[in-house]
Amino acid sequence: MADSTVFTMDAGDGWQKVLKLENATYQVQGRPAFAVPHPERRILERSLADFQWGPCVVVWSPSSSPGALDRLELANQLETWLSTDDVLTQPFLREVICVSAQPAEKPVSGNLDSSETVTAFPGSGLGCNKLTDLGVERFTCIRLANHTRPGIPQIQSGPYVWDRGQFHRVFRLFEDTQEAFFSAIIQEGEGASATFSEQRPTCSIPVPSRLYFPPRSDQKPLSGLRFGVKDVFDMAGLRTSLGSRSYYRLCQAKLTTADAINHLTRLGAIVVGKTKNTSFVSGEDPQEWIDYSCPWNPRGDGYQNPDTSSSGSAAAVATYPWLDFAIGSDTCGSICCPAASQGVYGLRGSTGSISRGGAFVLAPSLDSAGVFCRTMRDLAVISKTWEALSMAIPLTPDEKLKPLAILYPWPSFPHLNAEVLSQVDQFISHLERYTGLRRTVLDMDHEWTNDDPSGTGLPLSEYLRHTTALLHLAGINDSATSFEAEYRAKFSRAPYFDRVTAEALKLAKKVTQKQRASMMHEQKVLSTWLNDKILRKGGRHCLGAIMIWPFSPQEPQYRDNYPPVSPHVNWKWDIDFSGPLAALPQAVLPIGQFNYHSRVTDHIELLPTAVSVASPHGTDHALLDFLQRFLNDCDLPSTVMPGKLAYPN
Numbered sequence: 001m002a003d004s005t006v007f008t009m010d011a012g013d014g015w016q017k018v019l020k021l022e023n024a025t026y027q028v029q030g031r032p033a034f035a036v037p038h039p040e041r042r043i044l045e046r047s048l049a050d051f052q053w054g055p056c057v058v059v060w061s062p063s064s065s066p067g068a069l070d071r072l073e074l075a076n077q078l079e080t081w082l083s084t085d086d087v088l089t090q091p092f093l094r095e096v097i098c099v100s101a102q103p104a105e106k107p108v109s110g111n112l113d114s115s116e117t118v119t120a121f122p123g124s125g126l127g128c129n130k131l132t133d134l135g136v137e138r139f140t141c142i143r144l145a146n147h148t149r150p151g152i153p154q155i156q157s158g159p160y161v162w163d164r165g166q167f168h169r170v171f172r173l174f175e176d177t178q179e180a181f182f183s184a185i186i187q188e189g190e191g192a193s194a195t196f197s198e199q200r201p202t203c204s205i206p207v208p209s210r211l212y213f214p215p216r217s218d219q220k221p222l223s224g225l226r227f228g229v230k231d232v233f234d235m236a237g238l239r240t241s242l243g244s245r246s247y248y249r250l251c252q253a254k255l256t257t258a259d260a261i262n263h264l265t266r267l268g269a270i271v272v273g274k275t276k277n278t279s280f281v282s283g284e285d286p287q288e289w290i291d292y293s294c295p296w297n298p299r300g301d302g303y304q305n306p307d308t309s310s311s312g313s314a315a316a317v318a319t320y321p322w323l324d325f326a327i328g329s330d331t332c333g334s335i336c337c338p339a340a341s342q343g344v345y346g347l348r349g350s351t352g353s354i355s356r357g358g359a360f361v362l363a364p365s366l367d368s369a370g371v372f373c374r375t376m377r378d379l380a381v382i383s384k385t386w387e388a389l390s391m392a393i394p395l396t397p398d399e400k401l402k403p404l405a406i407l408y409p410w411p412s413f414p415h416l417n418a419e420v421l422s423q424v425d426q427f428i429s430h431l432e433r434y435t436g437l438r439r440t441v442l443d444m445d446h447e448w449t450n451d452d453p454s455g456t457g458l459p460l461s462e463y464l465r466h467t468t469a470l471l472h473l474a475g476i477n478d479s480a481t482s483f484e485a486e487y488r489a490k491f492s493r494a495p496y497f498d499r500v501t502a503e504a505l506k507l508a509k510k511v512t513q514k515q516r517a518s519m520m521h522e523q524k525v526l527s528t529w530l531n532d533k534i535l536r537k538g539g540r541h542c543l544g545a546i547m548i549w550p551f552s553p554q555e556p557q558y559r560d561n562y563p564p565v566s567p568h569v570n571w572k573w574d575i576d577f578s579g580p581l582a583a584l585p586q587a588v589l590p591i592g593q594f595n596y597h598s599r600v601t602d603h604i605e606l607l608p609t610a611v612s613v614a615s616p617h618g619t620d621h622a623l624l625d626f627l628q629r630f631l632n633d634c635d636l637p638s639t640v641m642p643g644k645l646a647y648p649n
Contacts, residue, residue: 026171051095057088071128081211085159088159096138179294180295180320181273183273191265226324228317229261230329243279247483259359288499300605303598307341309328313326327369329360340590345372345587353585366580384624405440405536420609445461448529453529463525467523468569473504537616546614548613
């Protein structure tokens, strides 16, 4: 233990010690994960008389006897773990303890011979030499008699702290350099029975070893995957903040966990923290964050806008290799915008496809939930297994649907960057060759005028000029007004609203019931037209048409651009709102990078290029399946790197 430091920290919830091993820091769980039963404990303590407390690696081998354990196989296993598990580090390998099991039918011996515990290292031979090279100083085996007897759980392999007959799990502390998290969370259990302990605020996130969890399976397809949760989803025993200090002050610890989180943890995923979001999920720019600091976008020069309310989830995924995915919510772009600006894969699920039970909902007809990942494969697997996505059109294993058409709404988006547009054009060309379809340039304004689905004769931009804004404002009024009344009743004073929310609330109070009815009708007209006429929504075995357009900013969006005071509601029709307004599934795919000259670094930097792909409502599974097959079959990039660059330069 010469290279380690241990100090006590009163963190509560069973966490007492922080362990520093060379360049890594760990939290040690106070409650043991496994206690060696008597009489085996006495035998093991005798063999480890000079090792009372410290880091070790446990190798769980249910059927091996100590003498039969192959040293070279063990060395190879340890080497693999060291290279694939980001929590395990070399100092743990100094003490290796192999725990094996005596068959259950054998009687429990109260006087096991000491030969059952074999200190067989150092030794000779290729295996022992390799163990030496790995830094193993002692290799000890203990065989448990009748290990299935009541009260003796199975221990998982991995890094632990040994403490006189007990093994304690360790969680490696990774620094939150991008300030993407509100809090660090330790999860125990799964599904509705899961419990959570929280450290808030936090500057580091405790991460469990991947070795503690079984391999992914049909029953646990997300086993051991770590994820962050936008702080709009309730978690049992914790308070929800909505990005507002006043809301957090009023909020009581929740009794239950949001349905969406319950299902993810039931499938094996592990919550590691709550990610940051804007106050009341508004569209604040970085300078407008008041109660909490805005996360940092890692791409390009490091001073770009992380973009809208789910920015913490996207920033964490775009930065940290130890985080597998994060979840967020979307009213009008809060999944797609940060996914595009930070160069990660994102999915806004069809409205209603993911349960919002236990989650804050701003605008019921617009809101959905979604996922951020660094790989297309993970985006497909995680999204397709998320609980209520079973409400979407499922696929049988042999179904390989392709779109009926590729729609390219060229007149409906800005053309600001020739490099970006060229990359999008090349991507669509790959789609054309893969599907055998030619793109159809879609002039939505022209099609709307010809069809006149509203029966008013108004052009698309005029008919939907106020729809998105009023839907948004009505939601703000309903949520913020009731909150303000509760806060005043409890604390005899007004809560704080930042300037974006305050300006929006002024306008929201003016939305009439007649306007509410009108905007709901307008949304329904658009949704029916887009789904049935444009995207050609079909039956169970039909993907329909896909609509694809550039979703990246196309130019730098510096976080120190100071906007005028604005409620950040959208008083116009925009192609980017088609997903929320028509309840479509909307995937964001990074496809490249574009050059720009940074006014921050005075150098040429690279920012992500991304496209949005939308399909008819309820076709989430079919869309994800198609996009994954397309990228794989065409050998196109389907993974982005964390950090400054999404792809190698």
